[in-house]
Structures are given as structure tokens and as C-alpha cells.
Amino acid sequence: xxxxxxxxxxxxxxxxxxxxxxxxxxxxxxxxxxxxxxxxxxxxxxxxxxxxxxxxxxxxxxxxxxxxxxxxxxxxxxxxxxxxxxxxxxxxxxxxxxxxxxxxxxxxxxxxxxxxxxxxxxxxxxxxxxxxxxxxxxxxxxxxxxxxxxxxxxxxxxxxxxxxxxxxxxxxxxxxxxxxxxxxxxxxxxxxxxxxxxxxxxxxxxxxxxxxxxxxxxxxxxxxxxxxxxxxxxxxxxxxxxxxxxxxxxxxxxxxxxxxxxxxxxxxxxxxxxxxxxxxxxxxxxxxxxxxxxxxxxxxxxxxxxxxxxxxxxxxxxxxxxxxxxxxxxxxxxxxxxxxxxxxxxxxxxxxxxxxxxxxxxxxxxxxxxxxxxxxxxxxxxxxxxxxxxxxxxxxxxxxxxxxxxxxxxxxxxxxxxxxxxxxxxxxxxxxxxxxxxxxxxxxxxxxxxxxxxxxxxxxxxxxxxxxxxxxxxxxxxxxxxxxxxxxxxxxxxxxxxxxxxxxxxxxxxxxxxxxxxxxxxxxxxxxxxxxxxxxxxxxxxxxxxxxxxxxxxxxxxxxxxxxxxxxxxxxxxxxxxxxxxxxxxxxxxxxxxxxxxxxxxxxxxxxxxxxxxxxxxxxxxxxxxxxxxxxxxxxxxxxxxxxxxxxxxxxxxxxxxxxxxxxxxxxxxxxxxxxxxxxxxxxxxxxxxxxxxxxxxxxxxxxxxxxxxxxxxxxxxxxxxxxxxxxxxxxxxxxxxxxxxxxxxxxxx
Numbered sequence: 001x002x003x004x005x006x007x008x009x010x011x012x013x014x015x016x017x018x019x020x021x022x023x024x025x026x027x028x029x030x031x032x033x034x035x036x037x038x039x040x041x042x043x044x045x046x047x048x049x050x051x052x053x054x055x056x057x058x059x060x061x062x063x064x065x066x067x068x069x070x071x072x073x074x075x076x077x078x079x080x081x082x083x084x085x086x087x088x089x090x091x092x093x094x095x096x097x098x099x100x101x102x103x104x105x106x107x108x109x110x111x112x113x114x115x116x117x118x119x120x121x122x123x124x125x126x127x128x129x130x131x132x133x134x135x136x137x138x139x140x141x142x143x144x145x146x147x148x149x150x151x152x153x154x155x156x157x158x159x160x161x162x163x164x165x166x167x168x169x170x171x172x173x174x175x176x177x178x179x180x181x182x183x184x185x186x187x188x189x190x191x192x193x194x195x196x197x198x199x200x201x202x203x204x205x206x207x208x209x210x211x212x213x214x215x216x217x218x219x220x221x222x223x224x225x226x227x228x229x230x231x232x233x234x235x236x237x238x239x240x241x242x243x244x245x246x247x248x249x250x251x252x253x254x255x256x257x258x259x260x261x262x263x264x265x266x267x268x269x270x271x272x273x274x275x276x277x278x279x280x281x282x283x284x285x286x287x288x289x290x291x292x293x294x295x296x297x298x299x300x301x302x303x304x305x306x307x308x309x310x311x312x313x314x315x316x317x318x319x320x321x322x323x324x325x326x327x328x329x330x331x332x333x334x335x336x337x338x339x340x341x342x343x344x345x346x347x348x349x350x351x352x353x354x355x356x357x358x359x360x361x362x363x364x365x366x367x368x369x370x371x372x373x374x375x376x377x378x379x380x381x382x383x384x385x386x387x388x389x390x391x392x393x394x395x396x397x398x399x400x401x402x403x404x405x406x407x408x409x410x411x412x413x414x415x416x417x418x419x420x421x422x423x424x425x426x427x428x429x430x431x432x433x434x435x436x437x438x439x440x441x442x443x444x445x446x447x448x449x450x451x452x453x454x455x456x457x458x459x460x461x462x463x464x465x466x467x468x469x470x471x472x473x474x475x476x477x478x479x480x481x482x483x484x485x486x487x488x489x490x491x492x493x494x495x496x497x498x499x500x501x502x503x504x505x506x507x508x509x510x511x512x513x514x515x516x517x518x519x520x521x522x523x524x525x526x527x528x529x530x531x532x533x534x535x536x537x538x539x540x541x542x543x544x545x546x547x548x549x550x551x552x553x554x555x556x557x558x559x560x561x562x563x564x565x566x567x568x569x570x571x572x573x574x575x576x577x578x579x580x581x582x583x584x585x586x587x588x589x590x591x592x593x594x595x596x597x598x599x600x601x602x603x604x605x606x607x608x609x610x611x612x613x614x615x616x617x618x619x620x621x622x623x624x625x626x627x628x629x630x631x632x633x634x635x636x637x638x639x640x641x642x643x644x645x646x647x648x649x650x651x652x653x654x655x656x657x658x659x660x661x662x663x664x665x666x667x668x669x670x671x672x673x674x675x676x677x678x679x680x681x682x683x684x685x686x687x688x689x690x691x692x693x694x695x696x697x698x699x700x701x702x703x704x705x706x707x708x709x710x711x712x713x714x715x716x717x718x719x720x721x722x723x724x725x726x727x728x729x730x731x732x733x734x735x736x737x738x739x740x741x742x743x744x745x746x747x748x749x750x
Contacts, residue, residue: 005051005124008044009034010067014056017085018113023054027117038067045075052124054116057084057091065091068100079123083116089145093242096148097206097228101126147213147223147243153236155180155189167245169216184211192227196239199229213243222246259388265293266396273403279303279372282407283313286375286400291315294392296377297384298361301400303373304328304337312373332366333374342367342390346383367393370401430504430523433513437462440518449504449525451497467493467501478519481508494523503530538727558587607639607729612686615642616668619649626662633669636683638749640729648725651718652688652745660692660742667738671746685731685748689738700735719745 009020009032020032033048035041038061044050053071055064068080081102082095095103102119104112147164149157157175165172168183175182181189188211195207206228212220223243230238269289276282283301290299298318302309309326328337332351336343345351345364361378365385369375375397379385424431430446432439439446439457447453450465463471470492480486488509494502508521561580568576613632620630630653649668656666671685695703704723722745726733731747738744 004029004031005120006049007032007120008041008050008053010041010053010055010064011036011059014064015058015085016054016056016083016116018083018116022113023117023120026113027121030117030120037061038070041067041071042074045071045078050078052079052081052120054081054083054120057082057086065094065098065100068095068098072099079126081116081119081123083112083119085112093146093226093244096240096242097226147245148240149175149180149183149243150230150238150240151180152238155193157182158238164243167213167215167221167243174216183214185214188212188225192225192241195227196229199227200236205229211243213245222250255388259392262293262392263395265289266392266399269293269396270399270403273399274406276403276407279404279407280312282400282403286396287313287315289396290375290377290393294377294389294396296365296389297379299375299377301369301373301375302326302333303369303404304371309333309337309374332364333376336366337368337374340368342394344385344387344390346385365389365393367397369397369404372401372404375400427522428524430525432521432523433511433518434462434521435513435516435518440513446523449496449502449523450494451500456497465494467495469493478508482510491526501527503527538724561587607641609637610640610642610645612636612638612668615640615645616649619646620653620666622646623650623653623657625653625657625666628657628660628663629665631665631667633667634686636670636686638686644725644728648722648747649688651721655718655722656688656690656692656743660690664690664692664742665740666690671748683749685746687744687746689740689744690742691738691740692742694737694741695735695743703735704733 007023007030009023012020012034020034023030024032033044033050035044041053045053053068055067057064059067064082064084068082071078071080079101081104082091082100083104084091087103087105092103092105101123104116104119145163147167148161149164150159152158156177156179160172160175165175168175170182180192184192188209191209192211195209198204199207206226208224208226211223211225213223214220222245224246226242226244228240229236230240266289269285273282273285276285283303286301287299290296296315298315300314300318301312303312304310307328309328326333328334332343332345332348343364343366345366347362348364349362360380362382363379363384365377367375367390375393377385377393424443425445427443427445430449431443432446433441439460439462442454442457446457450457452460463475466474474490474492477486477490481488488507490506492504492506494504496502503526504523505526506521506523508519511518511520513520561584564576564580567573568580612634616632616634617630653666656664667689669687670683671687672682704719723733726747730750732750733745733747736744736746
């Protein structure tokens with residue numbers, strides 16, 4: 001007679017993978033009824049005689065394991081089967097610990113229905129006899145990937161699953177009936193006993209502890225043990241234990257610790273790279289780190305130069321035998337470099353573009369060093385490199401890349417600094433930086449302009465170099481410039497170390513120097529330009545005077561000559577020819593003086609040491625002095641333009657004869673100051689004096705003006721020429737009263 005089993009099937013749309021109709025078709029002895037939710041399940045079990053409950057794991061509300069607990073709480077004798085396509089070891093372990101009677105894990109579709117019907121039949125049959133056998137839980141236990149055992153109340157093994165046999169290397173007969181101390185050491189057994197006592201006191205349903213499983217060959221497997229109580233009708237019958245190997249977990253932890261150590265070591269290498277001064281040093285350090293920290297057998301670093309990889313560092317003991325020049329777009333190295341990606345080849349013999357320099361190398365790791373080059377590591381073993389090796393190599397190379405970039409940046413900076421230093425030092429302008437009125441940088445041109453060396457300038461106040469008459473003005477300009485109220489350009493006079501004055505054009509701007517506000521200035525020496533400008537001004541003045549003389553002074557004698565010539569034609573009197581000739585002579589004198597005046601526009605440039613007495617006597621010989629007498633009281637040598645100095649004396653002698661008479665005495669001597677005849681070796685200049693009537697006091701400045709004369713027939717240009725020649729030499733000239741009451745002209749060598 002066939003026995004029918006009444007099955008309550010919960011939520012046919014759950015993840016069981018088997019429909020009620022499939023189940024009835026496969027096992028006609030099963031009478032299947034469905035329920036959609038928890039309330040309906042409990043009501044059906046309460047109202048009807050149900051032999052078994054079947055549920056999936058994923059339910060619309062909650063899960064199958066949680067539902068099994070609530071069913072068991074109210075109906076402990078009704079078997080509960082969990083069938084799920086979402087199963088895994090965690091779900092199986094939780095199902096076993098909860099006390100589910102049957103568990104059908106993921107299986108192919110064609111066998112799942114049969115497995116479910118067989119499980120329902122078995123657990124339902126078992127439920128109809130006393131639940132004292134381990135095989136009631138066999139389907140769950142055998143489905144688990146963890147080792148499972150049961151102990152009696154004295155700690156002797158009553159049952160084990162196949163997984164535990166595989167883990168311990170014991171046969172079932174060798175374990176069943178033996179004390180648990182065969183599998184666990186004394187410390188773990190004691191800890192387990194304390195845990196069981198705690199469970200019996202109701203502190204928890206399941207306890208956990210770490211233990212080491214002793215295998216038959218003497219090894220130990222680190223495990224996580226989960227222990228629960230076996231009871232029947234509230235009577236303690238023993239314990240069930242689940243041993244999950246955590247050896248892989250420990251290995252992972254050890255690997256993580258090792259990787260952490262390597263990462264820390266690689267960061268230390270980054271610090272060492274900071275001290276490297278050349279790319280070669282960085283590449284050598286990279287290879288050393290790859291060998292000692294990453295434990296690569298052989299490796300090398302090539303840097304990209306002009307489209308090719310150039311070897312910079314290789315492993316100790318390696319040679320470049322077999323190495324061929326490689327383009328940066330060629331082979332595995334080129335692909336890795338161009339694509340900025342790490343390539344790992346398990347066997348280079350299977351790669352068409354992989355051509356190791358030495359044929360015995362089988363596996364390869366190739367990684368770019370930024371834009372700088374390529375790193376490659378090789379091994380004689382196939383598949384020697386994994387993902388972790390690639391990541392650690394990339395970390396090392398990131399430090400290498402940054403270090404190389406730093407070297408390149410520093411090199412470029414040094415080159416840039418050298419270039420600008422050269423530009424600054426070779427500049428025609430004096431360039432300086434100052435802060436708080438003190439120099440913090442000067443180029444060599446500043447030293448040349450001021451006459452001070454760099455050390456002296458560093459100790460000086462900036463304003464000491466500015467002429468005292470202009471310091472306040474320049475300080476005011478600096479203040480206004482800081483407020484944005486004055487352009488950076490201005491002119492000022494510079495006082496040199498020797499006391500000389502130099503004219504300079506300044507350009508000053510505010511900058512940040514060494515992290516602090518400062519002033520950057522440039523000064524251009526325009527002294528010669530200023531002098532040329534002044535000389536040009538004097539030339540223009542002379543040209544104006546020249547034009548005035550030409551237009552006025554020459555016109556008078558020309559008109560006289562023309563008038564007398566007309567009278568001579570009309571009357572034939574010779575007196576008119578004589579007067580016309582006199583006017584022409586006057587014009588000749590004027591023209592000669594004008595030519596001399598025009599020549600004074602030439603800048604005196606070629607000076608030499610000349611004997612003053614020699615020049616004086618040559619000049620006297622060139623002038624019509626009639627009965628006049630020359631007395632020379634000097635034997636001094638001075639630096640002068642010989643020709644210009646002789647013209648100066650000629651004009652002074654001619655002026656003396658014209659104004660003091662044809663029998664005057666002319667004296668030339670030395671002066672020590674503006675009034676006294678020199679009696680010492682302190683030579684300050686010279687004088688020329690006559691014994692005539694002298695020059696009235698109120699005319700002593702006017703006599704040097706162009707056209708000023710008191711002599712009949714004079715041009716009024718002689719003394720003007722004297723003044724021009726003196727100023728061209730940098731001297732000064734003045735008029736005074738001579739020792740005999742005549743005129744004295746003093747030329748002082750300023």
C-alpha cells in the first residue's frame with residue numbers, strides 16, 4: 001500500500017526552481033498544497049494534517065530559514081525542507097545550525113525535482129520514527145563545504161561528514177567512537193567544554209571559537225569552530241560542531257602583511273630617490289628595489305631618447321649580450337610604453353612581438369615609466385608574474401617617474417637660471433634687487449657703475465649712492481610708485497666710490513624675491529649721452545651765434561665795401577678803394593674767427609701731456625704782436641688737445657695786443673687758486689695777463705659773449721673762442737685785474 005505525504009508548498013514563485021506540478025508529476029505519492037505567505041502557512045498547519053513544509057530561500061517577506069524557525073517554534077514535529085537556487089555554503093551552514101530537516105542545494109534543472117521529492121520522502125519518513133539518527137541531517141551535512149561532527153554528552157564522536165574526513169585525512173571508522181581530543185588539542189577541548197556549559201545555561205544558541213584541526217599526518221589546519229547543542233524534547237543529547245578552514249584566510253592575511261611590508265619598503269625607496277642627482281642613479285635604485293623588495297629575478301630600465309629605448313640599469317650579473325636597439329613603438333616594450341599600460345606575458349614564446357634578449361626567459365612583465373621610458377622584468381618560469389606583482393611594480397615605477405621628473409625639472413631650472421644669470425651678468429644695465437633700503441642682489445655692472453664691490457654694496461644703504469641733492473626726490477618717487485602713483489622710470493645722479501658723478505636712468509618695479517616683497521631695479525649709465533647732449537646744446541648755441549655773426553657782423557663791412565666801390569666807379573677817387581679794401585680786410589678777420597669758432601663744436605677727444613711753455617711760445621709766434629713782450633713763468637706739463645690749447649693762447653695774445661697796445665707786456669704763469677699766483681707745487685691752472693688798462697668790473701663776464709668787443713675793428717669772437725676751448729677741456733675761464741692793473745684771464749683745471 002502506497003503512503004501519501006501531504007506537502008505544504010510555500011510561495012510557488014519563490015527561488016526553489018521546482019513548481020508544485022513538477023513535484024506531483026515526479027512523485028505521485030506527494031500531495032501538494034500551496035500557501036502564499038507566513039500567516040497562511042501557520043493557519044494551514046494548524047487546521048490540517050501537514051506532513052512536510054517546503055520553502056525557497058528568497059521569499060517576498062523574509063527568507064526560508066527565518067520562516068523555518070517560526071514554524072518549528074509552533075510545530076516542532078513538522079519537517080521543514082529548504083530548496084533554493086540561490087544556495088551557497090553560508091546558507092547551507094545557517095540552515096544546518098537552525099535545524100532544518102532537509103536542504104536541496106543548486107542542481108541542474110533536470111535533477112532538482114527528483115532531489116526535492118526524495119528529500120521530502122526521506123525527512124517525512126524519518127519524522128514518523130524517533131529522531132535519534134545522524135542521517136536525518138545527512139542531506140544538509142553532506143551538502144556543506146565545512147567539516148561537521150557530532151559528539152555525545154561525553155565528547156566522543158558519533159558522526160562526521162565527508163568534508164571532515166577529507167580535511168583530517170582520517171577514515172570514518174578511525175574517528176567515530178574516538179574522543180574529540182583526537183582532532184583537537186587539549187587547550188581547544190577545554191575551551192570547547194566551557195563554551196558548551198555557557199550554551200547549556202542559555203547564554204546563546206550557537207558558540208564560536210578558534211581551533212586547530214589535527215590531521216592524520218601531524219599537520220594542523222587553523223579553523224573557525226561553530227558549536228551547537230543537540231537536544232530532543234528539551235533533553236541534552238550531545239553537540240554538533242562545524243569546522244571551517246581558515247587556512248586560506250590566514251594565507252591571505254600573511255600575503256597582505258607581506259604586501260604591506262613591500263609597499264612600506266617601496267615608499268622608503270621613494271625617500272632614497274629624493275637624494276639621487278642623476279637619472280642613472282634613479283634607474284639603478286629602481287632595479288635594486290625590484291630585485292630586493294619585489295624579488296624579481298632579472299629586470300632593467302630603459303629611458304626613451306630620440307625615439308629609441310636606451311638601457312640605463314640592468315640586474316646584477318646581466319649583460320647586454322643579444323640586445324638590439326629598440327624603437328619606442330616596437331615590440332611589447334613599445335606597446336606598453338605607447339599605450340601607457342602594464343603588460344604581463346605568461347609565456348613570451350606565445351607572443352609574436354615578444355623577443356627577449358636571452359632565449360631562456362619565458363615570462364615577462366613590461367610597465368611604462370611615465371613618459372620617461374620602460375621597465376621590464378623577466379623570469380625563466382612560465383607564469384611567474386601575477387596581478388599583485390604588476391601593482392607593486394607600478395607603485396615602484398610611480399616613484400621612479402616622479403624622481404626622474406624632478407631631476408629633469410631641476411636640470412631645466414638650473415639651465416634656465418644659468419641662462420638668466422648670464423643675461424643678467426652680461427647686461428649693459430646695472431641690475432639689482434633691494435629690500436628695506438639694502439641690496440640683496442647686484443650684478444657686476446652695478447659694481448662697475450658705482451666703483452664698489454659686491455660685499456661693500458651689501459653693507460651699504462641704497463640711498464648712499466644717490467646724489468644728496470636728489471635723495472629726497474627719489475625717495476618720494478619710490479613712495480608714490482608703491483602707491484601706484486608714479487611710473488617706474490626716473491633719472492638721478494649716482495655718486496661713485498671715487499666721488500665722481502654718473503648720470504643714470506632708473507627703472508624700478510615691485511617683485512616677490514625669495515618669498516618676500518622686494519624691488520627690482522635697473523640703472524643705465526647715460527653720462528656720455530648726457531655729455532653729448534650738452535655738447536650738442538653748446539654746438540647749437542654756437543651755430544646760432546655763428547648765424548647771427550654771419551647775418552649781422554659780416555653784412556656791415558660788406559655794405560661798406562659795396563658803397564665805396566660804387567662811389568669809386570662814380571668819382572674815381574682812390575680813397576674809396578682803400579676804404580673798400582679795409583672793409584674786405586675786416587671781413588677776412590671775421591671769417592677767420594668764425595672758422596675758429598665753428599671748429600670749437602668739435603669735442604676734444606685726443607689729449608696728451610704737453611709742455612705749457614712750448615705751446616705758449618708757438619702761439620706767440622703765430623700772432624702779430626708788433627713791439628709787445630712775452631714773459632713765461634711756467635714749466636708745467638698738462639693734459640690737453642695741443643691744437644686747441646694753442647688756439648686758446650693765440651686768441652688771448654691777440655686780445656692783449658688789440659686792447660693794451662702794440663708795446664704791451666704779456667705774462668703767462670701758474671695759479672693755485674682763483675686769485676693768487678702759485679708759489680707752491682699745487683698746480684690748479686694758469687693765467688695770461690697784460691699791463692694795459694684792464695677790464696671794468698661790470699664787463700668781466702660779458703667779455704666772453706659772442707660779438708662783445710671794445711677794440712676798433714675787433715670781431716668780438718676771440719674771448720668767446722677761449723671760453724669754448726676751455727669748456728671743451730672741462731676747464732673754466734674768468735677775467736680779473738692783473739698785477740699791473742691790466743687784464744688777467746684765469747684758466748682753472750676743474
